[in-house]
Amino acid sequence: MTTMSSGLMGRSRLEVLEGRWRLVLFVVVAGFLLVAPFVLTPFFFVQILIRSLWLGTVAVSLTFLIRYAGMISLAQTGIYGVAAYVTANLSVTRGVEPWTSACAGITVAVVLAVMVGALAARARGVYFLMLTLAVGVFLYYFALQYRPFTFGFSGINGVAVPSLGSIQLSDPRNFYYAALVAAAVCLLGLSAYSRSPLGLALQADRDCPERARALGMEPLVVRVVGFAVAGVVAAIGGVLSVWFNGQVSPGSLDVTRTIDVLVIAVLGGVARLEGAWLGALLLSVLTVYVSDLTDYYTTVIGLVFIGVVLASPNGVPGAAASAISALRRLVPRAPAHGSVPPTQQEKPS
C-alpha cells in the first residue's frame, strides 16, 4: 500500500479544455456566482447555493487530502462537527462573542486534527480510511453522550450569526458573499499550500514515501501538518454550517453525513479542488429535487454514486470532459492550436 489508488488521482481528462475556454468558463462561473443572489429563487439561492458553499468547504478538505496526500479521511465530518459544537456552545450557553467563539471552534478543531493525524497518519490507504472512520464515529458518539457540553441528541439550538462591522451576516445575501469569500480563501490557501515546500513534500510522500524519507523528509510530520491544514478548512466549513443552520446536533456528524461528504468529493472529482463545490451543488440538487420525483431518492443517489465511481475516476466533471473529447472525435475538425490530443493525455500519477 505504498501508493494510492491511481484512478482517483488521475487528472488527465480535464485538460481537454484549452486555456482560452477555461478563461471563458471561469468568467461565466464567477459572474454567475456574483449575481446569483439577484437572479435565483430565494430557496435555490439559500438552500442550494449557500448550503453547497459550506458543504463544499467541508468536502474540499477531503478532496485536498485525497488529491495531494493520498489520504481518504472519513474524520472530516467529525472535525467540522467539533468546530461547529465549540462555536455553538460558547456563543449560546456561555454568551461568548460569535467571532471569538468561531476562532475558538476552529482552534479546538485543528488541535483535534493534529491529534487524529498523529494517530492515523502512520497508516496508509484503506487502513487510514478505516481508522479515520472509527475516529469520526467516536466523535459522533461523543456528541451524542457528552451532554454537559453537547446537550446530547437535541444538540444546541439558536446559534446567532454575527455581523461584520456594520454588515449583518444574518441577511442571506451578506452571508452568501461571506461564505463565498471564505470558500475562495480556503481554495486559494489549499492550492497555495500544495505548491509550498511542505505541500510538495506531501505529494512526494504520497508518491513514494521511501524516496521522500531518503531525501530527508519526515513523512509523519509532513502528513500530520497536511492533515491539520485540511482540518482548518473543514473547521471553517463547520463554523459556516453552524451559522447557516443556527443549530448543531449529532446528526450533523453522523455516518450519513460522512458518506455525504465522501459522495460529494467523488461526484465532484478529485482532479481539481473546485470539484468539491460542484459535487456539493450536485448532491444538494439531487437530494432536494429527486425526492420530489421518487420515494427511492436515496437509492437513486447511491446508484449515481456507484455509477460515477465505476465510470469516471474524475467524477462528474471528468465524465463531462470525456464526453467533450468523445464529441470532438466524432466531429472531425482541425484541432485548435495548443489542444492536447486525447491519446497523449498525461499519465495518472
Added chain:
Amino acid sequence: MSQVEAATPRSSWIAGPHRLSGTAAVVAVAVLASAALVVRDGSNDGLLLAVTILNGLSSAGLYFLVASGFTLIFGLLRVTNLAHGSFYLAGGYIGWTLRDATGSWLLALVGAALAVAAMGLLFQLLLLRRVDGDPIRESLLTIGLSVVVADLTLSIWGGSSLDIGAPALLDSTFTVNGLVYSEYRLALLGLAILVGAALYVLLKCTRLGMTIRAGVDDPVILATTGVNVPVMLSLVFGLGAFLAGLGGVAGGSYLSISQGEDARYLLVSLLVVIVGGLGSVTGAAAGALLVGLVESFAQVHLPTYSVLVTFGVMIVVLAFRPQGLLGASR
C-alpha cells in the same frame, strides 16, 4: 504501481515503529482496567461479575461472526468492505422472512446466509471486479452498495424492528448457583467457536485454505503458479458475506433487526479488526473478545459513556501496537 504494492510486505499497511510487541501486555492492561472499574464500584457481587463476563463473551461471539468475514475479505481482496454491515442487515431481514414463512430457525440461518453470500458474490462479480486492484474505489463502491441496501430494506421490511426469535430448543434460561442466563446466548458463543474452528480448519488444513493464505501473502506469485486467483477472490468475498449474513440471523434472533444496525455492525467490525489486527482471523477472535468484554464491563460500570470506552480501547491499542493485537509485524 501494482508492482510496488505487490513487492511491499503487508506490514506496510502501517508505516512506523512497533514500540511494544507484547500482545499480552495490552490484554493485561485491559483486564486490569476492567478490574479497577469493578473495585472502584465497590461491588463484590460475584453474580454480577459472572453475568458481565458471560454477556461480554456472547457479544464477542456475535462480533466475531461478523468481523471474521470482514477480515477475510480484507486480508485477501484488500477491500475494506464498508457494506459489511449491510450484509448483516440483509441477512437478518431475509432470515426473518424465512423464519416467518417456514417456522424453521435453522433454515432461516442457513438460507439467509446463503442468500447474502449470493448477493455478495454477485456484487463482487458485477461491480467490484470492474475496479479491480484499486482499493479505494472498491471501498467507495461498497459505500454505494450500503446506501442502496439501507434504502431498499427500509422499503421492503419497513421501519419497525423485527424479531426473528430464538429457536424453541434454546428459548429459555438455565440456573447455576443463582446465576440465571439465557441458553441461546450461550449457544451463540458455541456457534462462534464452531465457526472459528471451521475457519481455522479451512485455512490451515485444506488446499483452498492454503491457496487463500498464499493469496494473502502474495497474489502475484500465486497467480504465476497457475491458481485462478479471480475465482478464489470471488469465493472469499462470498464467504465473507456468508459470515455477515449468518451473524445477521444469529444476532437478529435475540436482539431483533432494524434500520441502523448496518452502521452499528460495520463499526463493530472495524473496531474488532483494527484492535485485533487486519486480515487475521485469530486477530478477529482476539479483537472480538477484547471489544465484547470491555463493552459489557463499561455498560455495567460506566453506562453513559460505554460506547466511548470501547473506542478508547481501540485508541490505546493503536498507540502501542499500530498493527493491532495479532497483526502481522513482519
Added chain:
Amino acid sequence: MTRSRTTRSVVLSLAVLSTLAAAGCGSSSDDPGSPTGGGIAGSAQKDSGAATDGVIKIGLLSTLDGAYAALGQSANQGAKVALVNAGATLDGTGDRDGITGLSIGGQDVELVIESSDATPDAALAATRQLVEKDAVDILVGPLSGDEGLAVKEYARQHPEVTFVNGTSGAQDTTLRDPAPNFFRFTTDGAQWMAGLGAYAADDLGYDKVVTIGEDYSFPYDQVGGFMAPFCADGGTVPDKIWVPLGTKDFSSYIATIPSDVDALFVALGGADVLNFTKQLDESPLAGTPILGGSISVDGSVIEGLGDRAEGIISAGPVAALDTPEYRAYADTLAATFPDAPPPGLFDVGYYIEMTATLDALDEVEGVLDDGHEALNAALTSLQLETPVGPVELDENRQAIANNYLFEVRGGSSELIETVPEVNQTLGLDRDEYIAQPANDRDNPSCP
C-alpha cells in the same frame, strides 16, 4: 505550472470581486437580525405571508425515513383523516400522496409532504424546504421531541408562517421560552405520564422503582412526568438507566438493577420494550412488574409478550373511548386506510393538530394576508372536542387535555383511569414549576 498560476490569479480575482460585492451589498441590509433565533433566515417566496396566490399551502412533516418510519406513516394517515373529514379527496393511500378538492374561503388547500429521520438536523432541513422552497403558509409537524425544539427555534425567525406541532412531546418546546407562532394541541411527554406516578405509589404501593429509557429529551420528560408525583407520594428511584438510542442489548444494564425493586419504569420505544422484557426475563429479575411509557405498550408489544404483558400499567393521551367522536374517527381511519393499525398516539396526535389547523382556517375563512394575525388568534382561542376528549390551549399555546391510565388485561390495553384536563405544569403553580430544573438525565432525583 502556467496552469496553476492561471488558477491562482483566477481564484484571487474571484476572492477580490466577492469581497467587493459583499461590502457593496452590506449597506443595503436593513434587517437588524433576530436577537434569539439563529441561522440564516432564508426569506420565503412570499414576503408578507399573504396567500394572494389563491392557494393555502399546508406543509406536513413527519418521519418517513429511518428507524421511525412506521410512526411517520401512522402520523400522516391521522393528518389525512382530518383533511378527509373537511372534504378533501386523497390522491392515494401512500405516505406521500397529496390531496385535492378542498377549499377554504375560496382558496384551494394544497398539502405538501416532507419527511425527516427523527433527528433535529433532518427536521430542520425539511422545515426549511417546506417554508423556503414550497412556501407553505402553515406547517404541521414534527413528530419527535428534539425535532420540535429545533423547529421552534426556526419558527421564531418566520413569524409569517404558522407552526402547528405534530406529536413532538418535548416539554420545553412550549414551557420555557416559547415561540409566538408555534401551537401545540397535543400534550407533552411529561403530561402523558399524568396519573401514573401517583397510581404506582398509592394504588400499587410501590416504594422503589428503577427507570430505564433512551438518552434523549422525550424519555427525560416521560421519566420526569412519572417521577414528580411518584416521589412526592413517598416513592424512591435509586437508579435511572439511560441507554443510547438504538440499544438492542440491555442485558448488561439489567444486571446492574438492584434485586429488591418493586417495579421497573420502561420509557423505551415499542419494539425495544419487547427486547428489554425478554432479556429481563432471562435474568434473576424475571417477572418484575413493568410500568410503561406512552409509546412503550402498543398492540405489537402486547402480542409479542403474550401472557407476560398482563398487568403492565402505562399512561398516555390516547384511549379507545366510548364516545361518538372516537368511534367516528376510528371508522374513518379504517375506511380510508384499510391497512392502518387501530388508532394510536401518532395518528390521533396528527389528526388533532390538523383538525385544529383546518378549524381555525375555516373560522377566519382562509384569510392569511394579515400576517396570520387572525389565524393565530383563532388557533389560540380554539376549543376542540377530539376523539380523546376536549382540548384547549394555555397562555403558552400548549394543550390542556385529558390523560389516561391503562392496564393490559386479557391481551389488550384497558382504560382504568381518566385524569381530566392535565395542564403543562401538572397542576403546580407555573412559576414554581418553571423554577425547577428542566427534566434531564439527573433531574428530577429521589434516590
